[in-house]
Amino acid sequence: MDNNIRAIALDVLLKIEQNQAYSNLQLNQTLQNTNLKSVDKALLTNIVYGTIQRKNTIDFYLDQLLNKPIKKKDRWVLSLLRLSIFQMLYLDRVPDHAIIHEAVEIAKERGNQGLAGLVNGILRKLQREGTAAMDKKAEEGIEKEALSYSMPQWLFDRWKEQFGQDDAEKMAQSNLLASPVTARVNTKKSNRKDVLELLLEEGIVAEEGELSPEGIIIKEGYLPATEVYKQGLVTIQDESSMLVARAVSPESGETILDTCAAPGGKSTHMAELMQGEGKVVSLDLHAHKIDLIKRQAERLGLENIEASVLDARKVSEAFETGTFDRVLVDAPCSGFGVIRKKPDLKWSKTEEDVTRLTSIQRDILHAASEMVKDGGLLVYSTCTVDKEENDNVADWFLSNHPEFEWDSQFAEKMPRSIKSYIIDGRSDLQIMPHYFNSDGFYIAAYRKKTTGGEKHA
Numbered sequence: 001m002d003n004n005i006r007a008i009a010l011d012v013l014l015k016i017e018q019n020q021a022y023s024n025l026q027l028n029q030t031l032q033n034t035n036l037k038s039v040d041k042a043l044l045t046n047i048v049y050g051t052i053q054r055k056n057t058i059d060f061y062l063d064q065l066l067n068k069p070i071k072k073k074d075r076w077v078l079s080l081l082r083l084s085i086f087q088m089l090y091l092d093r094v095p096d097h098a099i100i101h102e103a104v105e106i107a108k109e110r111g112n113q114g115l116a117g118l119v120n121g122i123l124r125k126l127q128r129e130g131t132a133a134m135d136k137k138a139e140e141g142i143e144k145e146a147l148s149y150s151m152p153q154w155l156f157d158r159w160k161e162q163f164g165q166d167d168a169e170k171m172a173q174s175n176l177l178a179s180p181v182t183a184r185v186n187t188k189k190s191n192r193k194d195v196l197e198l199l200l201e202e203g204i205v206a207e208e209g210e211l212s213p214e215g216i217i218i219k220e221g222y223l224p225a226t227e228v229y230k231q232g233l234v235t236i237q238d239e240s241s242m243l244v245a246r247a248v249s250p251e252s253g254e255t256i257l258d259t260c261a262a263p264g265g266k267s268t269h270m271a272e273l274m275q276g277e278g279k280v281v282s283l284d285l286h287a288h289k290i291d292l293i294k295r296q297a298e299r300l301g302l303e304n305i306e307a308s309v310l311d312a313r314k315v316s317e318a319f320e321t322g323t324f325d326r327v328l329v330d331a332p333c334s335g336f337g338v339i340r341k342k343p344d345l346k347w348s349k350t351e352e353d354v355t356r357l358t359s360i361q362r363d364i365l366h367a368a369s370e371m372v373k374d375g376g377l378l379v380y381s382t383c384t385v386d387k388e389e390n391d392n393v394a395d396w397f398l399s400n401h402p403e404f405e406w407d408s409q410f411a412e413k414m415p416r417s418i419k420s421y422i423i424d425g426r427s428d429l430q431i432m433p434h435y436f437n438s439d440g441f442y443i444a445a446y447r448k449k450t451t452g453g454e455k456h457a
């Protein structure tokens with residue numbers, strides 16, 4: 001069975017590489033289509049994410065272990081070596097000799113005796129000699145952090161400049177850890193206590209989350225296979241992401257705009273908080289993603305979501321100015337807060353991408369702000385930790401939109417444990433992954449000033 005897991009892990013890694021697919025999407029698709037036990041699914045997840053997370057460091061070792069480059073047609077062997085080295089160096093669960101044996105069997109089956117010999121030789125050398133000599137070389141190199149934390153040096157340097165050495169190191173370190181699986185209870189259908197009991201009956205060990213009143217943390221078991229999930233009592237979502245809908249704080253009967261809504265995590269959360277009363281208008285640029293929102297809404301039993309395709313920058317072509325009580329801009333971003341779940345992001349995104357994204361973020365925020373009623377609320381959020389995309393965009397907005405002010409009630413809506421991270425006089429929040437073992441998220445909330453009338457939201 002274990003051999004099977006490694007063969008599947010190899011296929012997932014190759015598909016991610018060949019199709020440039022997002023690791024989480026490719027892996028989830030595979031997890032849904034295999035009948036592995038939940039403990040094996042966890043191991044598969046660990047191997048795939050871990051191998052991508054540590055790619056930099058593993059390749060640094062591989063460079064030194066390989067005597068000559070691997071032929072182009074046999075490039076898949078590199079992925080096999082990477083996932084085997086990841087297990088040998090970073091996973092305690094399986095002894096080295098078993099990892100080597102399985103890798104050699106896969107190389108034999110998929111390649112030939114020569115490749116099996118190559119795999120055997122490299123992995124045995126690593127087993128025999130360890131990494132001490134190679135680590136010494138790394139210490140002498142200039143890209144020290146890139147190798148210790150297995151991330152591009154430019155990104156580490158950027159974090160160091162933005163947050164200081166200590167936070168940059170803590171964040172880089174926490175990104176190498178497995179992310180907890182968390183879910184949101186659908187409060188339109190049930191409550192946290194009942195859901196925890198139902199999950200236990202299905203063999204899923206879970207506990208209450210710390211950050212969100214609807215949050216639960218899955219300790220053991222594969223949630224998507226449960227009846228609780230299928231019946232729409234829960235949605236898989238990170239706890240910091242749940243705080244976004246809290247910042248919007250929609251009320252029953254209101255009309256809400258979610259400008260960048262797919263796959264629907266926050267739209268459905270807001271619709272649940274509204275107890276199905278009122279309306280959430282969910283937009284996304286990509287037609288194929290609208291279906292994802294609709295499917296989630298259906299699974300969760302939410303009838304108050306209207307999803308359609310639209311470029312949020314052109315929202316004024318579809319709606320009258322000041323139509324919505326509250327508007328959420330959960331903007332496209334670099335995703336540097338969710339590296340634990342999408343490790344490929346740290347290898348694929350560049351500094352130029354960050355700059356390009358900030359201009360889209362500004363444009364969407366500007367267009368969306370026109371949709372807010374007097375006295376209404378506008379929330380800007382991202383799943384990144386980059387100041388250029390976060391504080392800078394948020395500050396730019398406020399200085400260019402005097403009709404808005406910080407939402408003075410923002411801190412009250414956030415959990416107590418987080419309040420110390422909110423700076424006095426502002427209503428924004430940067431959550432780093434190492435603060436609460438959650439995704440890195442940024443949230444800023446503004447209120448549109450009233451033009452003489454009473455406060456609305």
Ligand SMILES: C[S@@+](CC[C@H](N)C(=O)[O-])C[C@H]1O[C@@H](n2cnc3c(N)ncnc32)[C@H](O)[C@@H]1O
Nearest residue numbers: 260261262263264265266284285311312330332
């Ligand atoms: C961070 S994701 C949104 C996640 C979503 N709010 C959730 O909670 O499930 C950003 C989304 O913005 C969409 N997007 C990108 N550019 C856009 C634009 N100009 N107008 C509308 N949506 C856009 C992307 O397709 C992507 O689905």
